[in-house]
Amino acid sequence: MSTQPHKYAHLPGSASVPSSSGPPKVFGDKDLADVPAELMYELRQLEDMFVVTQAELKRITNHFARELEKGLTKDGGNIPMNVAWVFDFPTGHEKGKFITLDMGGTNLRVCEVELTDGRGRHELTQDKFPMPEGLKTSIANNLWGFVADCTAKFIHDHCLSSGEVLPLSFTFSFPVDVDGVEGHDVVPQLQAALAERNVPVKIIAVVNGTTGTLVASRYRDPATRIGSIFSTGVNAAYMESCSEIPKMKDRNLPPDSEVAINTEYGAFDNGQKVLPRTQFDRIIDEDSPRPGQQLYEKMVAGLYIGEILRLVFLDLHQRNHMFRGQDVSLLRQRNTIDALFLSTIEEDKSEALHDISFIFNQALGIKPTSPELKVAQYLTELIATRSARLYPCGIAAICLKKGLKACHVGVDGSVFNKYSHFRDRATQALKEICDWPDDLANPITLHSAEDGSGVGAALIAALVLERSKAKLTSSLTSLGKICWLRLESETVRFTIIPDQGTQVWAALPAEAIFDESYILESAVGVINLEVPIGSLSRALRSAVGARSAQLRLTRKGRTPLLVLTIVTSSWKPRTDPLGIDGNNAVSAFGEDHGDGLMQPPRDGGRDRETVITQEIPIRLLHQSAVEGLHEPHCREPDVHIILPSLAQLKAISDRFTKLAVSNSKSNGQGPLSSSAFGPKLEMSANMHGSLKLGIATDSLRISSVWTGLVNPPLDPNQMGDTDMDELPSERMRRLGAEANGDEEAGWAKVRIDGKDWGRVLSVGRLSPKVVACFIHETALVLYVYLRGGYSGEESCLTYYINSYAT
Numbered sequence: 001m002s003t004q005p006h007k008y009a010h011l012p013g014s015a016s017v018p019s020s021s022g023p024p025k026v027f028g029d030k031d032l033a034d035v036p037a038e039l040m041y042e043l044r045q046l047e048d049m050f051v052v053t054q055a056e057l058k059r060i061t062n063h064f065a066r067e068l069e070k071g072l073t074k075d076g077g078n079i080p081m082n083v084a085w086v087f088d089f090p091t092g093h094e095k096g097k098f099i100t101l102d103m104g105g106t107n108l109r110v111c112e113v114e115l116t117d118g119r120g121r122h123e124l125t126q127d128k129f130p131m132p133e134g135l136k137t138s139i140a141n142n143l144w145g146f147v148a149d150c151t152a153k154f155i156h157d158h159c160l161s162s163g164e165v166l167p168l169s170f171t172f173s174f175p176v177d178v179d180g181v182e183g184h185d186v187v188p189q190l191q192a193a194l195a196e197r198n199v200p201v202k203i204i205a206v207v208n209g210t211t212g213t214l215v216a217s218r219y220r221d222p223a224t225r226i227g228s229i230f231s232t233g234v235n236a237a238y239m240e241s242c243s244e245i246p247k248m249k250d251r252n253l254p255p256d257s258e259v260a261i262n263t264e265y266g267a268f269d270n271g272q273k274v275l276p277r278t279q280f281d282r283i284i285d286e287d288s289p290r291p292g293q294q295l296y297e298k299m300v301a302g303l304y305i306g307e308i309l310r311l312v313f314l315d316l317h318q319r320n321h322m323f324r325g326q327d328v329s330l331l332r333q334r335n336t337i338d339a340l341f342l343s344t345i346e347e348d349k350s351e352a353l354h355d356i357s358f359i360f361n362q363a364l365g366i367k368p369t370s371p372e373l374k375v376a377q378y379l380t381e382l383i384a385t386r387s388a389r390l391y392p393c394g395i396a397a398i399c400l401k402k403g404l405k406a407c408h409v410g411v412d413g414s415v416f417n418k419y420s421h422f423r424d425r426a427t428q429a430l431k432e433i434c435d436w437p438d439d440l441a442n443p444i445t446l447h448s449a450e451d452g453s454g455v456g457a458a459l460i461a462a463l464v465l466e467r468s469k470a471k472l473t474s475s476l477t478s479l480g481k482i483c484w485l486r487l488e489s490e491t492v493r494f495t496i497i498p499d500q501g502t503q504v505w506a507a508l509p510a511e512a513i514f515d516e517s518y519i520l521e522s523a524v525g526v527i528n529l530e531v532p533i534g535s536l537s538r539a540l541r542s543a544v545g546a547r548s549a550q551l552r553l554t555r556k557g558r559t560p561l562l563v564l565t566i567v568t569s570s571w572k573p574r575t576d577p578l579g580i581d582g583n584n585a586v587s588a589f590g591e592d593h594g595d596g597l598m599q600p601p602r603d604g605g606r607d608r609e610t611v612i613t614q615e616i617p618i619r620l621l622h623q624s625a626v627e628g629l630h631e632p633h634c635r636e637p638d639v640h641i642i643l644p645s646l647a648q649l650k651a652i653s654d655r656f657t658k659l660a661v662s663n664s665k666s667n668g669q670g671p672l673s674s675s676a677f678g679p680k681l682e683m684s685a686n687m688h689g690s691l692k693l694g695i696a697t698d699s700l701r702i703s704s705v706w707t708g709l710v711n712p713p714l715d716p717n718q719m720g721d722t723d724m725d726e727l728p729s730e731r732m733r734r735l736g737a738e739a740n741g742d743e744e745a746g747w748a749k750v751r752i753d754g755k756d757w758g759r760v761l762s763v764g765r766l767s768p769k770v771v772a773c774f775i776h777e778t779a780l781v782l783y784v785y786l787r788g789g790y791s792g793e794e795s796c797l798t799y800y801i802n803s804y805a806t
Contacts, residue, residue: 032378035371039321043378046312049278050386054432056276057393061433063274064397068263072240074247078270079263083248084211084237086260086460087467090219091568094462099155099168099201101147102209102453105232105303106131108147110154113458122455127154140180144193152199161200167465168201169457171209177289188769204461208262209412210235212456215260217410217449219459224408226398227449227456230391230422231413232303234296237262238398250651265394266297275299275390280311287334300390302415306337309383313337313376322372330364337363343419345380353377388425392446396433399444410449417448480504480533484626487527487553495629496533501756505631506797508786527553528621531562535616539564542614562616567609632800634781637773638728638748639685642710643782646770649693650761652704656681656695657754663700678755680804685774686746687711687733695754712771748774750803760799768797778803 032040071081094115102109111126129150135143151168155161170190181189187203194201214227214237228236242248243255253259269275270293277299284298284307285291298304314331316322323331330336341359348355353373360366360376368376395409416422423446436442480501486493487510496504542564550565643649660679682703685691689711694703714727724730736746763770763784773781782799 031374032371035375036321039316039371039375042316042319042321043375046379047382049276050382052276052386052389052429057389057429057433060269060274060390061393061396061400064265064268064393065400067268068265068397068401071263072245072247072261074249076247078267079265080267082208082262082264083245084208084260084262086211086215086463087257088463089222089239090215090459090463092219092222094219094459094466096458096462096465097166098204098458098461099151099160099166100171100454100457100461101151101168102171102457103131103147104453108150109453110150111454111458112154112158112160113455115458115462122458124451124454125158126454127157129153137177138179140178140184140189141193143178143181144190147190148193148197148199151194151201152197155199155201165200165202167204167461169205169207169461170203171207171212171453171457205457205464207453207457207460208237209453209456210237211260211262211452212454212460213410213412213449213452214238214456215459215463216452216454216456217408217447219455221408221410221447224410224447225402225404226395226407226409227452228395228409228411229413229452230302230411230416232301234266234301234391234394235262235264236394236398238402240402250654251647263394263398265397266294266301268296268394270295280308280315283311284308296390296394300387302339302413302419305383305387306339306341307335309342309380310334310337312379312383322375323366323368326366328364328366331366339415339419342380342384345377346384347420348377384419384422385425388422389429392426392430392433395444395446396430404444406443409444409446410452411446412449412452416446483531483533484621484629485529485531486626487529489525497629501753502760503632503800504797505800526623528623528626529553529560529562530619530621532616532618536562539614539616542566542612556615560618560620562618564614564616566612566614568612631798632779634773634775634779634800636728637781638732638776639687639774640711640714640729641685641687641689641691641772641774642712643770643772644691644706644709646761646763646768650758652693653681653754653761654758656693656702657758659702660695660697660700660754663697678753678758680751681754681757682749682751683774683780684747684749685709685772686736686748687729688736688746691772692747748776750774750777750780750801751806752780752801752803756801760801763797763799775803777806 035043067077067079068081070077071079097112097114100111100113102111107128107130109126109128111124114123116122127150129146132146135146155166160166170186187206191203194203210227210229212227213229214224217224217227226236226238228234237260239258240261241255242253242257242259245253245259245261248259272295275295277295281295281299284304285295288294288298299308310331313322314328317324317328317331341363344359345356352370356373356376357368360368360373398404399407411417416426427442427446430444430446431442434444480496480498482496483504484495484497490510491507492510493507494504495506496502539562552563552565554561554563657678679695679697682694682696683692689707689709691706691709692703694701711729711733714724714729732746732748734746738745760782769785771783771785773783775781780801780803782797782801784797784799786797
C-alpha cells in the first residue's frame with residue numbers, strides 16, 4: 001500500500017474522530033483488511049473530496065448568511081428570497097374545513113383538513129393519486145384535468161359534496177415543466193378545470209410547501225421560528241421584518257410587521273464561491289435540466305445523493321476497482337440509485353451484509369464481493385454524511401442573519417424523517433458551526449414537522465380568510481371617510497360616494513364583513529347605516545388573529561353603535577415551584593417521543609384569554625334618506641380587459657405621478673403638488689389584449705405598455721336582445737384589426753387623476769381579478785372580483801372613475 005499524507009489519517013483503521021466530522025466509524029482495521037490496497041487508496045481520495053470540516057462549515061455558513069441578505073435587496077442575488085405574503089402566524093384556535101392539494105414528485109395528495117378550536121388540534125383525511133408518467137411535462141389542460149378529476153373523486157368518495165362550497169389551498173412541492181403553466185397564473189387554470197367538473201371548491205391560496213411547514217410547525221409549537229424541507233429538494237422559510245426587505249420598500253408595508261420569506265435557498269452558491277464541489281457534483285449539474293442552478297440542492301438533497309453514489313460506483317468500476325467482470329448496464333442508467341437505496345445500505349448491521357447484497361442484486365443486477373459490500377456501505381455513509389453536514393449550514397445562516405440564539409426548527413421531508421442517522425449528523429454539524437459546548441443542551445433544535453402541505457396549507461387559507469375582512473375595509477379607507485351600509489338577510493351592500501373622486505358600489509356575502517353568526521332582525525328586512533370607514537377598518541384590523549370576533553349592532557343610550565368584541569388568547573407556560581420555566585429543555589407545547597413528532601402537552605401551560613370590546617358610533621338612516629342613491633348609468637363599454645398585476649400597475653402609476661409632481665415643481669407650478677388632486681394619467685386599451693398607461697405634460701412624456709392581456713367575453717345571457725356584433729367593444733375589435741397603420745384605431749382612452757388612481761389600486765392587497773371597462777373619454781369602470789368569487793356577482797366591487805377632459 002502506498003504511503004499517504006497525514007490528512008488521510010482518519011480513515012478506518014487509524015486515529016478515531018467524531019463520526020459526524022468524517023465518515024462514520026463503523027469498521028475497525030479488520031473490517032477493511034481484505035480491501036485491496038489500490039481500492040483503499042481510492043477511498044482515501046474520495047474521503048478527501050467528501051469530508052466537510054468544521055472550518056469549512058463555518059466558512060460556508062458565513063457566506064450563506066451574506067447571500068440571504070443579498071437576496072432581500074433590490075438587486076437580488078443567487079438566493080431568490082421570495083416574499084410568501086403570509087403576515088401572521090396561526091393563533092392555534094383557527095377553525096374550519098379546507099380541501100388541500102399537494103403536487104409532489106410522484107403523487108398528488110388530496111386532503112380534507114378540519115381545524116378545531118383547540119391549540120394545534122386538527123383532523124385530516126387524505127388520499128394519494130399517483131402522477132401518470134409524463135404528466136408533469138405535458139400540457140396545461142392535461143395537468144389541471146388530472147388534478148380536478150382527483151379532487152372530484154376525493155370529494156365524492158368521502159361524501160363531502162353537501163352543497164357547501166369548500167375553500168381550497170393548493171401546494172406545489174415539486175417543479176413542473178408543463179407548457180402553458182410556467183410563468184402563468186395557475187389559479188384561473190385550475191379553477192376553470194374544477195368548474196368544468198362542477199367540483200364545489202374555491203381556491204383561496206396557492207402555498208409553497210416550505211412556508212406551509214413553517215406555519216404548521218408554529219401551529220403546534222410556538223417555539224418554532226424556521227420551517228424547512230429536506231426531501232427530494234431542500235429549502236427553508238422564516239418570518240422577516242418588512243423593514244429589513246429593501247426590495248419591498250415600494251409596497252409600503254408596515255415596517256414593524258413581519259412577512260414569511262420562502263428562501264428557495266437550494267440556489268445558494270450558484271456563483272461557486274465556497275461549496276466544496278467534486279467532479280461528481282459537476283457531472284450531476286451538467287446533466288441536469290438547468291445547469292448552473294440549484295448547486296447547493298444538487299449536493300445535499302435526496303433527489304441527488306443516490307445519483308452521486310451511482311457515479312462514484314461507476315467511476316470505480318470503469319477504473320477496474322469494483323465489480324470486475326460484471327454486467328453494470330443498470331448502473332450506467334441514471335437515477336437507478338435513490339435515497340432509499342442508501343438508507344437500506346446504512347441500516348444493514350448483519351455480519352455478512354445480506355441486505356446490501358440483496359439490494360445490489362435486485363436493483364442493479366450486481367453481486368458484490370464481501371470487500372465490495374463493506375466498501376459500498378462505507379461510501380454510502382461518506383456521501384450521506386456530507387449531505388447531512390451541509391444541510392444545517394442554511395439553518396445556521398438564517399439564525400445568524402436574524403440573531404436567533406435559541407429556537408425550534410420544524411423539518412418536513414422523507415430524508416430527514418426516515419433516513420437513519422441523518423438528524424444526529426445534522427445536529428452534530430450545527431453544534432460545530434455554533435461552537436456549542438458538549439455539556440450544553442443545543443439551543444437550536446431540529447424537530448420533525450407537522451404536515452406543511454396539508455395542515456400548513458389549510459392554516460394559510462384560514463389566515464387569508466381572516467385577514468380579508470380587515471384588508472377590504474383598509475383598501476377602501478383612502479377613498480372616503482363615510483360609507484353607506486345596507487344590511488340584508490344574506491347580503492351586505494355598501495357605497496362610497498366622496499365629494500370628489502371614485503365611487504364604490506358593492507354587494508358582498510354577509511360573512512365577508514361579519515362572522516358566521518350574523519343574524520339580521522328588522523321588521524322590514526333591511527337596515528341602513530352610515531359608518532365611518534376608518535374606525536371600522538381599525539377595529540377589523542385589530543381582530544386579525546383573534547380567537548373569535550363578533551360584530552353586532554346595538555345602542556348606548558340613544559346612540560347607535562357597531563360593537564366589535566374580540567377574544568384573544570396567549571399561552572402561559574407552566575412554572576414549577578422552583579421557578580423553572582415550562583418551556584425550558586422540553587417545549588411546553590409538547591414532547592418529542594423519539595419519532596420526532598411533537599405530542600400535545602400534558603400539563604405544560606394554559607391559554608390565557610383576553611376580551612376586548614370596541615365601539616364604533618354610527619348613524620341609522622331612514623329609507624327615505626337613501627332612496628336617491630343609485631349606481632351611475634353608463635353605456636356599454638368600448639373596451640373590456642383584465643388588468644395586469646395591480647401591485648405592478650400601482651408601482652408604475654405612483655412613479656409617473658411623482659415624476660409629474662416633481663416636474664411641475666421644477667417649472668414653478670407649486671399648487672399641483674400641494675393639491676388634493678394629482679396630475680392626470682392617460683390610460684387606454686384595445687380589444688386585442690393591449691393596455692397603455694402614460695402621462696404627458698409640456699415637458700414630460702412617458703408611458704408603459706402591456707400586451708398579451710385577456711379581453712374577457714361578455715355573457716350573452718346578460719345582453720338581452722342586443723346583437724353581440726353591434727356592441728361597441730366588437731366594433732372596436734374590428735377597428736383594431738383593420739387599423740392599417742392608424743395607431744389610435746380601436747383604442748379607448750380615459751384621463752384619470754393620478755392620486756385618486758393610486759388610492760383605487762390599493763384594492764390590490766386583496767389579490768383580486770379586475771376587469772376594466774373603458775368608455776372612451778367618459779369613464780373607467782372597474783369590476784373587482786374578490787378571491788374565490790370571480791364568477792359570482794355577489795363578490796364584486798364596482799368602481800366608477802370619471803374621465804377628465806383633455
